[in-house]
Amino acid sequence: MNHTVLTEHMTKKYQQRKITNRVMIGLLASASCIALIPLLSIFIYVLAQGLPGLNLNFFTQLPQPIGETGGGMANSIMGTLTLILTASLFGIVWGVGTGLFLSEYPPGRLSNVVRFSADLLSSIPSIIIGLFVYTLIVIPMRRFSLLAGAVALGIIMIPTLARSTEELLRRVPVHVREAGLALGLPRWKVILRIVLLGNSRAISTGIILAIARVSGETAPLLFTSFNNQYWQRGIDQPTSSLPVQIYTYAISPYEDWHQQAWTGALILVSLVFMMNMMTRYLLSPRRSSK
Protein backbone atom coordinates (compact mmCIF):
# COMPACT_ATOMS: atom_id res chain seq x y z
CA MET A 1 0.00 0.00 0.00
CA ASN A 2 2.68 2.41 1.05
CA HIS A 3 4.48 1.57 -2.08
CA THR A 4 1.80 2.82 -4.46
CA VAL A 5 1.24 5.94 -2.39
CA LEU A 6 4.89 6.70 -2.55
CA THR A 7 5.09 6.09 -6.28
CA GLU A 8 2.11 8.33 -6.90
CA HIS A 9 3.55 10.99 -4.70
CA MET A 10 6.88 10.85 -6.42
CA THR A 11 5.36 10.94 -9.88
CA LYS A 12 3.47 14.06 -8.94
CA LYS A 13 6.58 15.62 -7.49
CA TYR A 14 8.50 14.71 -10.62
CA GLN A 15 5.97 16.46 -12.83
CA GLN A 16 6.21 19.53 -10.64
CA ARG A 17 9.98 19.42 -10.73
CA LYS A 18 10.00 19.17 -14.49
CA ILE A 19 7.84 22.25 -14.80
CA THR A 20 9.90 24.22 -12.28
CA ASN A 21 13.01 23.20 -14.13
CA ARG A 22 11.66 24.48 -17.45
CA VAL A 23 10.53 27.74 -15.93
CA MET A 24 13.86 28.36 -14.25
CA ILE A 25 15.87 27.58 -17.38
CA GLY A 26 13.59 29.91 -19.32
CA LEU A 27 14.13 32.67 -16.78
CA LEU A 28 17.89 32.22 -16.80
CA ALA A 29 18.03 32.17 -20.59
CA SER A 30 16.05 35.38 -20.87
CA ALA A 31 18.17 37.00 -18.17
CA SER A 32 21.27 36.15 -20.20
CA CYS A 33 19.68 37.57 -23.34
CA ILE A 34 18.78 40.75 -21.53
CA ALA A 35 22.38 41.04 -20.38
CA LEU A 36 23.45 40.88 -24.01
CA ILE A 37 21.24 43.82 -24.98
CA PRO A 38 23.46 46.62 -23.60
CA LEU A 39 26.54 45.00 -25.14
CA LEU A 40 24.93 44.66 -28.55
CA SER A 41 23.34 48.09 -28.53
CA ILE A 42 26.62 49.75 -27.59
CA PHE A 43 28.35 47.90 -30.34
CA ILE A 44 25.72 48.71 -32.94
CA TYR A 45 25.49 52.34 -31.88
CA VAL A 46 29.26 52.84 -31.97
CA LEU A 47 29.35 51.14 -35.33
CA ALA A 48 26.60 53.35 -36.74
CA GLN A 49 28.11 56.55 -35.41
CA GLY A 50 31.71 55.68 -36.14
CA LEU A 51 31.53 54.14 -39.61
CA PRO A 52 30.81 57.39 -41.51
CA GLY A 53 34.13 58.84 -40.40
CA LEU A 54 36.10 55.71 -41.15
CA ASN A 55 38.60 55.99 -43.97
CA LEU A 56 42.24 55.30 -44.62
CA ASN A 57 43.27 58.79 -43.52
CA PHE A 58 42.00 58.05 -40.08
CA PHE A 59 44.74 55.43 -39.66
CA THR A 60 47.54 57.25 -41.46
CA GLN A 61 47.17 60.95 -40.72
CA LEU A 62 47.75 63.16 -37.75
CA PRO A 63 44.97 65.30 -36.30
CA GLN A 64 44.32 68.51 -38.15
CA PRO A 65 44.38 71.89 -36.46
CA ILE A 66 41.02 73.33 -35.47
CA GLY A 67 39.08 74.56 -38.43
CA GLU A 68 40.60 72.25 -41.00
CA THR A 69 38.67 69.12 -41.89
CA GLY A 70 40.05 65.65 -42.44
CA GLY A 71 43.03 64.25 -40.64
CA GLY A 72 43.11 61.14 -38.48
CA MET A 73 44.15 59.60 -35.25
CA ALA A 74 47.18 57.67 -36.43
CA ASN A 75 49.29 58.97 -33.56
CA SER A 76 46.65 58.08 -30.99
CA ILE A 77 46.32 54.56 -32.32
CA MET A 78 50.09 54.08 -32.23
CA GLY A 79 50.17 55.73 -28.83
CA THR A 80 47.60 53.40 -27.36
CA LEU A 81 49.38 50.38 -28.78
CA THR A 82 52.75 51.53 -27.40
CA LEU A 83 51.21 52.35 -24.04
CA ILE A 84 49.59 48.94 -23.78
CA LEU A 85 52.76 47.20 -24.86
CA THR A 86 54.96 49.07 -22.42
CA ALA A 87 52.45 48.65 -19.62
CA SER A 88 52.18 44.93 -20.36
CA LEU A 89 55.94 44.53 -20.25
CA PHE A 90 56.04 45.00 -16.55
CA GLY A 91 52.36 44.68 -15.65
CA ILE A 92 52.16 41.09 -16.85
CA VAL A 93 55.44 39.97 -15.36
CA TRP A 94 54.68 41.64 -12.08
CA GLY A 95 51.05 40.59 -11.93
CA VAL A 96 51.56 36.97 -12.94
CA GLY A 97 54.63 36.81 -10.72
CA THR A 98 52.64 38.02 -7.75
CA GLY A 99 49.95 35.45 -8.56
CA LEU A 100 52.61 32.75 -8.65
CA PHE A 101 53.96 33.87 -5.31
CA LEU A 102 50.50 33.81 -3.77
CA SER A 103 49.62 30.36 -5.02
CA GLU A 104 52.92 28.52 -4.85
CA TYR A 105 54.49 29.65 -1.64
CA PRO A 106 53.35 28.49 1.77
CA PRO A 107 50.67 30.69 3.22
CA GLY A 108 52.07 33.10 5.74
CA ARG A 109 51.82 36.63 6.93
CA LEU A 110 53.58 38.03 3.87
CA SER A 111 51.23 36.39 1.40
CA ASN A 112 48.23 37.56 3.40
CA VAL A 113 49.50 41.11 3.30
CA VAL A 114 50.19 40.85 -0.43
CA ARG A 115 46.77 39.38 -1.15
CA PHE A 116 45.04 42.01 0.91
CA SER A 117 47.00 44.79 -0.79
CA ALA A 118 46.15 43.40 -4.21
CA ASP A 119 42.46 43.38 -3.37
CA LEU A 120 42.72 46.90 -2.02
CA LEU A 121 44.67 48.11 -5.02
CA SER A 122 42.11 46.74 -7.44
CA SER A 123 39.37 48.70 -5.76
CA ILE A 124 41.24 52.00 -5.87
CA PRO A 125 39.75 54.28 -8.55
CA SER A 126 42.08 54.48 -11.52
CA ILE A 127 42.23 58.25 -11.30
CA ILE A 128 43.96 57.93 -7.92
CA ILE A 129 46.55 55.69 -9.50
CA GLY A 130 47.03 58.37 -12.13
CA LEU A 131 47.58 60.93 -9.39
CA PHE A 132 50.04 58.64 -7.69
CA VAL A 133 52.08 58.19 -10.85
CA TYR A 134 51.83 61.90 -11.45
CA THR A 135 53.63 62.62 -8.19
CA LEU A 136 55.96 59.68 -8.61
CA ILE A 137 57.12 60.23 -12.18
CA VAL A 138 55.61 63.29 -13.84
CA ILE A 139 56.62 65.82 -11.20
CA PRO A 140 60.25 64.66 -10.82
CA MET A 141 60.64 64.43 -14.61
CA ARG A 142 58.86 67.74 -15.06
CA ARG A 143 56.86 66.45 -17.99
CA PHE A 144 54.11 64.12 -19.04
CA SER A 145 55.45 60.98 -20.64
CA LEU A 146 54.63 57.67 -22.21
CA LEU A 147 56.55 56.08 -19.36
CA ALA A 148 54.27 57.61 -16.76
CA GLY A 149 51.17 56.52 -18.65
CA ALA A 150 52.49 53.00 -19.05
CA VAL A 151 53.37 52.76 -15.37
CA ALA A 152 49.86 53.87 -14.42
CA LEU A 153 48.27 51.29 -16.72
CA GLY A 154 50.71 48.63 -15.54
CA ILE A 155 49.83 49.23 -11.92
CA ILE A 156 46.16 48.87 -12.76
CA MET A 157 46.90 45.52 -14.41
CA ILE A 158 48.81 44.06 -11.48
CA PRO A 159 46.08 43.25 -8.94
CA THR A 160 43.62 41.75 -11.40
CA LEU A 161 46.33 39.65 -12.98
CA ALA A 162 47.73 38.58 -9.63
CA ARG A 163 44.38 37.41 -8.37
CA SER A 164 43.26 35.71 -11.56
CA THR A 165 46.60 33.91 -11.84
CA GLU A 166 46.44 32.85 -8.22
CA GLU A 167 42.89 31.52 -8.48
CA LEU A 168 43.82 29.62 -11.58
CA LEU A 169 46.98 28.03 -10.28
CA ARG A 170 45.22 27.03 -7.10
CA ARG A 171 42.96 24.88 -9.19
CA VAL A 172 45.93 22.88 -10.50
CA PRO A 173 45.85 19.73 -8.36
CA VAL A 174 48.74 19.00 -6.00
CA HIS A 175 49.35 15.67 -7.68
CA VAL A 176 50.36 17.41 -10.90
CA ARG A 177 53.06 19.36 -9.05
CA GLU A 178 54.14 16.25 -7.19
CA ALA A 179 54.45 14.33 -10.43
CA GLY A 180 56.85 17.00 -11.62
CA LEU A 181 58.85 17.07 -8.40
CA ALA A 182 59.05 13.27 -8.37
CA LEU A 183 60.71 13.41 -11.78
CA GLY A 184 63.63 15.24 -10.24
CA LEU A 185 62.69 18.67 -11.50
CA PRO A 186 63.42 21.70 -9.35
CA ARG A 187 60.34 23.40 -7.95
CA TRP A 188 60.71 26.55 -10.05
CA LYS A 189 60.81 24.46 -13.21
CA VAL A 190 57.73 22.55 -12.18
CA ILE A 191 55.97 25.82 -11.50
CA LEU A 192 57.04 27.57 -14.68
CA ARG A 193 57.09 24.80 -17.21
CA ILE A 194 54.31 22.55 -16.00
CA VAL A 195 51.95 24.53 -13.83
CA LEU A 196 52.19 27.89 -15.57
CA LEU A 197 52.79 26.78 -19.15
CA GLY A 198 50.30 23.99 -18.79
CA ASN A 199 47.69 26.61 -18.07
CA SER A 200 48.90 29.23 -20.50
CA ARG A 201 45.52 29.38 -22.16
CA ALA A 202 43.67 30.23 -18.99
CA ILE A 203 46.38 32.63 -17.89
CA SER A 204 46.22 34.42 -21.23
CA THR A 205 42.53 34.87 -20.71
CA GLY A 206 43.39 36.72 -17.52
CA ILE A 207 46.01 38.75 -19.38
CA ILE A 208 43.57 39.68 -22.14
CA LEU A 209 41.01 40.77 -19.61
CA ALA A 210 43.60 42.90 -17.86
CA ILE A 211 44.77 44.47 -21.12
CA ALA A 212 41.22 45.02 -22.30
CA ARG A 213 40.48 46.70 -19.04
CA VAL A 214 43.36 49.17 -19.30
CA SER A 215 42.96 49.82 -23.04
CA GLY A 216 40.03 52.07 -22.37
CA GLU A 217 41.38 53.73 -19.24
CA THR A 218 41.23 57.48 -19.67
CA ALA A 219 41.38 59.11 -16.28
CA PRO A 220 44.88 57.97 -15.25
CA LEU A 221 46.27 58.96 -18.64
CA LEU A 222 45.02 62.53 -18.46
CA PHE A 223 47.81 63.54 -16.17
CA THR A 224 50.45 60.97 -16.95
CA SER A 225 50.86 60.47 -20.68
CA PHE A 226 48.59 63.45 -21.46
CA ASN A 227 48.15 63.98 -25.17
CA ASN A 228 49.81 65.45 -28.22
CA GLN A 229 49.05 66.16 -31.82
CA TYR A 230 52.09 64.60 -33.45
CA TRP A 231 53.95 61.34 -33.60
CA GLN A 232 55.41 59.93 -30.44
CA ARG A 233 58.95 61.25 -29.90
CA GLY A 234 60.27 59.12 -27.09
CA ILE A 235 59.40 57.26 -23.95
CA ASP A 236 60.00 60.41 -21.89
CA GLN A 237 57.62 62.50 -24.00
CA PRO A 238 53.87 62.92 -23.73
CA THR A 239 51.91 60.63 -25.98
CA SER A 240 48.51 60.63 -27.50
CA SER A 241 46.18 57.74 -26.86
CA LEU A 242 42.78 56.78 -28.19
CA PRO A 243 40.81 57.22 -24.98
CA VAL A 244 42.27 60.65 -24.19
CA GLN A 245 41.87 61.76 -27.79
CA ILE A 246 38.28 60.55 -27.84
CA TYR A 247 37.67 62.39 -24.60
CA THR A 248 39.25 65.59 -25.91
CA TYR A 249 37.29 65.49 -29.14
CA ALA A 250 34.03 64.43 -27.59
CA ILE A 251 33.88 67.39 -25.21
CA SER A 252 34.91 69.83 -27.91
CA PRO A 253 32.24 72.02 -29.51
CA TYR A 254 33.11 70.96 -33.07
CA GLU A 255 30.83 68.71 -35.09
CA ASP A 256 33.80 67.43 -37.05
CA TRP A 257 35.64 66.38 -33.92
CA HIS A 258 32.58 64.60 -32.59
CA GLN A 259 32.61 62.46 -35.70
CA GLN A 260 36.30 61.76 -35.16
CA ALA A 261 35.60 60.80 -31.56
CA TRP A 262 32.99 58.26 -32.62
CA THR A 263 35.30 56.75 -35.17
CA GLY A 264 38.03 56.63 -32.53
CA ALA A 265 35.62 54.83 -30.22
CA LEU A 266 34.89 52.33 -32.95
CA ILE A 267 38.61 51.68 -33.40
CA LEU A 268 39.11 51.28 -29.67
CA VAL A 269 36.28 48.79 -29.36
CA SER A 270 37.51 46.85 -32.39
CA LEU A 271 41.03 46.85 -31.00
CA VAL A 272 39.92 45.17 -27.80
CA PHE A 273 37.76 42.80 -29.79
CA MET A 274 40.64 41.89 -32.09
CA MET A 275 43.06 41.30 -29.24
CA ASN A 276 40.56 38.90 -27.85
CA MET A 277 40.11 37.01 -31.08
CA MET A 278 43.82 36.90 -31.84
CA THR A 279 44.78 35.38 -28.53
CA ARG A 280 41.93 32.95 -28.75
CA TYR A 281 43.13 31.85 -32.14
CA LEU A 282 46.78 31.60 -31.09
CA LEU A 283 45.88 29.49 -28.12
CA SER A 284 43.16 27.38 -29.64
CA PRO A 285 43.60 23.69 -28.76
CA ARG A 286 44.14 22.90 -32.41
CA ARG A 287 47.32 24.95 -32.47
CA SER A 288 48.67 24.33 -29.00
CA SER A 289 48.39 20.54 -29.16
CA LYS A 290 50.77 20.27 -32.07
Added chain:
Amino acid sequence: MNTKAILEVKDLHAWFGNTEAVKGVSLSAAYNAVTAIIGPSGCGKSTFIRCLNRLHEELPGAYATGHVLIENIDIYDKKVDPVSIRRKVGMVFQKPNPFPSLSIFDNVVAGLKLAGVKRQSTLKEIAEQSLLSAALWSEVKDKLHAPGTSLSGGQQQRLCIARALAVEPTVLLMDEPTSALDPISTAKIEELMTELRKKVTIVIVTHNMQQAARISDQTAFFLSGELIEFGETSQVFTAPQKEQTERYITGRFG
Protein backbone atom coordinates in the same frame (compact mmCIF):
# COMPACT_ATOMS: atom_id res chain seq x y z
CA MET B 1 71.84 -11.31 -9.00
CA ASN B 2 73.54 -8.80 -6.82
CA THR B 3 72.35 -9.16 -3.26
CA LYS B 4 73.98 -6.05 -1.86
CA ALA B 5 71.48 -3.70 -0.23
CA ILE B 6 70.68 -0.82 -2.53
CA LEU B 7 68.20 0.77 -0.18
CA GLU B 8 68.77 1.02 3.53
CA VAL B 9 66.47 2.89 5.86
CA LYS B 10 67.71 3.59 9.37
CA ASP B 11 65.55 4.96 12.14
CA LEU B 12 63.33 7.06 9.89
CA HIS B 13 60.84 9.41 11.53
CA ALA B 14 58.41 11.55 9.59
CA TRP B 15 56.36 14.39 10.93
CA PHE B 16 53.42 16.53 9.89
CA GLY B 17 53.95 19.49 12.17
CA ASN B 18 53.60 17.95 15.61
CA THR B 19 52.17 14.62 14.55
CA GLU B 20 54.58 11.81 14.02
CA ALA B 21 53.36 9.67 11.15
CA VAL B 22 56.39 7.38 10.81
CA LYS B 23 58.02 6.39 14.07
CA GLY B 24 61.50 5.08 13.66
CA VAL B 25 61.44 2.63 10.78
CA SER B 26 64.48 0.66 9.67
CA LEU B 27 64.58 -1.76 6.77
CA SER B 28 66.63 -2.57 3.72
CA ALA B 29 66.14 -3.85 0.22
CA ALA B 30 68.50 -5.70 -2.07
CA TYR B 31 69.18 -4.92 -5.69
CA ASN B 32 66.19 -5.70 -7.90
CA ALA B 33 64.09 -6.81 -4.97
CA VAL B 34 60.41 -5.98 -4.76
CA THR B 35 59.42 -4.76 -1.32
CA ALA B 36 55.75 -4.58 -0.42
CA ILE B 37 54.49 -2.22 2.26
CA ILE B 38 51.21 -3.27 3.80
CA GLY B 39 49.12 -2.06 6.70
CA PRO B 40 45.76 -0.52 7.54
CA SER B 41 44.72 2.86 6.22
CA GLY B 42 46.46 5.78 7.90
CA CYS B 43 49.36 3.73 9.25
CA GLY B 44 51.93 5.82 7.41
CA LYS B 45 52.71 3.78 4.31
CA SER B 46 52.44 6.68 1.90
CA THR B 47 54.32 8.95 4.25
CA PHE B 48 57.05 6.36 4.53
CA ILE B 49 57.66 5.93 0.83
CA ARG B 50 57.38 9.64 0.23
CA CYS B 51 60.38 9.97 2.53
CA LEU B 52 62.39 7.73 0.24
CA ASN B 53 62.53 10.40 -2.46
CA ARG B 54 62.25 13.34 -0.08
CA LEU B 55 58.86 14.29 -1.45
CA HIS B 56 57.37 14.26 2.03
CA GLU B 57 59.13 17.45 3.04
CA GLU B 58 57.53 19.34 0.14
CA LEU B 59 54.27 19.52 2.06
CA PRO B 60 53.98 22.56 4.29
CA GLY B 61 55.06 21.74 7.84
CA ALA B 62 56.28 18.25 6.97
CA TYR B 63 59.78 17.00 7.70
CA ALA B 64 61.68 13.79 8.30
CA THR B 65 64.68 12.70 10.33
CA GLY B 66 66.88 9.62 10.12
CA HIS B 67 68.87 8.04 7.35
CA VAL B 68 67.95 6.64 4.00
CA LEU B 69 70.87 5.19 2.09
CA ILE B 70 70.46 4.67 -1.61
CA GLU B 71 73.49 3.08 -3.22
CA ASN B 72 75.32 3.97 -0.01
CA ILE B 73 74.55 7.65 -0.21
CA ASP B 74 72.54 9.08 2.65
CA ILE B 75 69.84 11.11 0.95
CA TYR B 76 69.20 12.94 4.20
CA ASP B 77 72.76 14.17 4.34
CA LYS B 78 72.76 17.97 4.49
CA LYS B 79 74.95 18.21 1.42
CA VAL B 80 72.58 16.21 -0.74
CA ASP B 81 70.28 18.04 -3.12
CA PRO B 82 66.77 16.54 -2.88
CA VAL B 83 66.19 17.27 -6.55
CA SER B 84 69.06 15.06 -7.62
CA ILE B 85 67.72 12.28 -5.37
CA ARG B 86 64.40 12.32 -7.15
CA ARG B 87 66.07 11.61 -10.46
CA LYS B 88 67.37 8.36 -9.01
CA VAL B 89 64.19 7.47 -7.17
CA GLY B 90 61.15 7.47 -9.39
CA MET B 91 57.60 7.49 -8.16
CA VAL B 92 54.23 6.28 -9.37
CA PHE B 93 51.22 7.61 -7.53
CA GLN B 94 47.92 6.09 -6.53
CA LYS B 95 45.93 8.16 -8.97
CA PRO B 96 47.28 8.25 -12.51
CA ASN B 97 48.58 11.81 -12.89
CA PRO B 98 49.84 12.53 -16.39
CA PHE B 99 50.55 16.21 -17.02
CA PRO B 100 47.18 17.39 -18.30
CA SER B 101 48.45 19.80 -20.93
CA LEU B 102 51.03 17.49 -22.49
CA SER B 103 50.83 14.89 -25.22
CA ILE B 104 51.62 11.23 -24.57
CA PHE B 105 55.07 11.70 -26.03
CA ASP B 106 55.79 14.86 -24.07
CA ASN B 107 54.58 13.25 -20.88
CA VAL B 108 57.05 10.40 -21.25
CA VAL B 109 60.01 12.64 -21.96
CA ALA B 110 58.97 15.49 -19.64
CA GLY B 111 61.69 14.65 -17.12
CA LEU B 112 64.38 14.75 -19.79
CA LYS B 113 63.07 17.62 -21.82
CA LEU B 114 62.68 19.89 -18.83
CA ALA B 115 66.12 18.91 -17.64
CA GLY B 116 67.46 20.26 -20.92
CA VAL B 117 67.73 17.25 -23.25
CA LYS B 118 66.92 18.67 -26.65
CA ARG B 119 67.94 16.14 -29.27
CA GLN B 120 64.76 14.86 -30.87
CA SER B 121 66.33 11.56 -31.88
CA THR B 122 67.40 10.87 -28.30
CA LEU B 123 64.00 11.83 -26.96
CA LYS B 124 62.22 9.65 -29.49
CA GLU B 125 64.40 6.69 -28.71
CA ILE B 126 63.94 7.01 -24.97
CA ALA B 127 60.21 7.56 -25.33
CA GLU B 128 59.87 4.38 -27.33
CA GLN B 129 61.99 2.38 -24.92
CA SER B 130 60.17 3.65 -21.87
CA LEU B 131 56.78 3.00 -23.42
CA LEU B 132 57.91 -0.48 -24.38
CA SER B 133 59.09 -1.11 -20.82
CA ALA B 134 55.76 0.13 -19.53
CA ALA B 135 53.93 -2.22 -21.93
CA LEU B 136 52.13 0.70 -23.52
CA TRP B 137 53.98 1.16 -26.79
CA SER B 138 51.74 -0.95 -29.02
CA GLU B 139 48.65 0.85 -27.76
CA VAL B 140 49.90 4.39 -28.28
CA LYS B 141 52.54 4.26 -30.99
CA ASP B 142 50.14 5.71 -33.57
CA LYS B 143 48.90 8.55 -31.41
CA LEU B 144 51.92 9.81 -29.56
CA HIS B 145 50.74 13.37 -29.98
CA ALA B 146 47.32 12.85 -28.49
CA PRO B 147 46.88 14.33 -25.01
CA GLY B 148 48.04 12.06 -22.20
CA THR B 149 44.71 12.48 -20.51
CA SER B 150 42.89 10.98 -23.50
CA LEU B 151 44.01 7.49 -22.42
CA SER B 152 42.07 5.13 -20.16
CA GLY B 153 42.90 5.03 -16.45
CA GLY B 154 45.00 1.89 -16.78
CA GLN B 155 46.84 3.27 -19.80
CA GLN B 156 47.42 6.55 -17.98
CA GLN B 157 48.98 4.68 -15.10
CA ARG B 158 51.31 2.86 -17.48
CA LEU B 159 52.08 6.23 -19.06
CA CYS B 160 53.09 7.45 -15.61
CA ILE B 161 55.28 4.39 -15.20
CA ALA B 162 56.89 5.11 -18.58
CA ARG B 163 57.43 8.71 -17.53
CA ALA B 164 59.12 7.59 -14.34
CA LEU B 165 61.27 5.05 -16.22
CA ALA B 166 62.40 7.57 -18.81
CA VAL B 167 64.80 9.21 -16.38
CA GLU B 168 66.27 5.78 -15.57
CA PRO B 169 65.77 5.60 -11.82
CA THR B 170 67.50 2.97 -9.72
CA VAL B 171 64.60 2.73 -7.30
CA LEU B 172 60.92 2.93 -8.22
CA LEU B 173 58.39 3.81 -5.55
CA MET B 174 54.79 2.85 -6.22
CA ASP B 175 52.02 4.04 -3.94
CA GLU B 176 49.01 1.78 -4.51
CA PRO B 177 49.54 1.98 -8.26
CA THR B 178 46.63 -0.29 -9.08
CA SER B 179 44.04 0.71 -6.52
CA ALA B 180 42.23 2.96 -8.98
CA LEU B 181 42.29 0.39 -11.76
CA ASP B 182 40.13 -2.48 -12.99
CA PRO B 183 41.33 -6.10 -12.63
CA ILE B 184 42.62 -6.37 -16.19
CA SER B 185 44.72 -3.21 -15.96
CA THR B 186 45.89 -4.38 -12.55
CA ALA B 187 46.99 -7.71 -13.96
CA LYS B 188 48.83 -5.88 -16.75
CA ILE B 189 50.72 -3.72 -14.30
CA GLU B 190 51.59 -6.67 -12.07
CA GLU B 191 52.89 -8.51 -15.09
CA LEU B 192 54.85 -5.45 -16.05
CA MET B 193 56.45 -5.31 -12.62
CA THR B 194 57.97 -8.74 -12.99
CA GLU B 195 59.78 -7.32 -16.03
CA LEU B 196 60.62 -4.00 -14.42
CA ARG B 197 62.30 -5.58 -11.43
CA LYS B 198 65.12 -6.65 -13.69
CA LYS B 199 66.02 -3.00 -14.08
CA VAL B 200 64.92 -1.26 -10.92
CA THR B 201 64.44 -1.92 -7.25
CA ILE B 202 60.76 -1.57 -6.45
CA VAL B 203 59.03 -0.48 -3.27
CA ILE B 204 55.27 -0.82 -3.55
CA VAL B 205 52.51 0.11 -1.18
CA THR B 206 49.45 -2.06 -1.55
CA HIS B 207 46.19 -2.77 0.19
CA ASN B 208 45.81 -5.94 -1.74
CA MET B 209 47.33 -8.88 0.15
CA GLN B 210 47.19 -11.19 -2.85
CA GLN B 211 49.03 -8.62 -4.85
CA ALA B 212 51.73 -8.30 -2.22
CA ALA B 213 52.02 -12.08 -2.07
CA ARG B 214 52.18 -12.40 -5.85
CA ILE B 215 54.74 -9.79 -6.69
CA SER B 216 57.00 -9.09 -3.73
CA ASP B 217 60.09 -10.71 -2.30
CA GLN B 218 59.84 -9.09 1.06
CA THR B 219 57.02 -7.48 2.96
CA ALA B 220 56.90 -4.80 5.61
CA PHE B 221 53.85 -4.55 7.82
CA PHE B 222 53.16 -1.11 9.27
CA LEU B 223 50.83 -0.21 12.10
CA SER B 224 50.28 3.31 13.43
CA GLY B 225 53.54 4.53 12.00
CA GLU B 226 55.63 1.67 13.30
CA LEU B 227 57.21 -1.17 11.41
CA ILE B 228 55.74 -4.23 13.09
CA GLU B 229 57.16 -6.95 10.97
CA PHE B 230 59.57 -7.15 8.08
CA GLY B 231 60.68 -10.28 6.34
CA GLU B 232 60.43 -12.50 3.31
CA THR B 233 56.99 -12.29 1.83
CA SER B 234 56.33 -16.03 2.06
CA GLN B 235 57.30 -16.01 5.71
CA VAL B 236 55.24 -12.92 6.58
CA PHE B 237 52.16 -14.36 4.95
CA THR B 238 52.46 -17.98 6.05
CA ALA B 239 54.23 -17.73 9.39
CA PRO B 240 53.98 -14.20 10.76
CA GLN B 241 56.06 -13.63 13.86
CA LYS B 242 53.84 -11.00 15.41
CA GLU B 243 50.27 -11.39 16.47
CA GLN B 244 49.24 -8.03 14.94
CA THR B 245 50.59 -9.10 11.56
CA GLU B 246 48.66 -12.32 11.72
CA ARG B 247 45.49 -10.55 12.70
CA TYR B 248 45.90 -8.10 9.82
CA ILE B 249 46.64 -10.59 7.08
CA THR B 250 43.88 -12.92 8.17
CA GLY B 251 41.50 -9.99 8.03
CA ARG B 252 40.68 -9.89 11.72
CA PHE B 253 41.70 -6.29 11.95
CA GLY B 254 39.82 -2.98 11.87
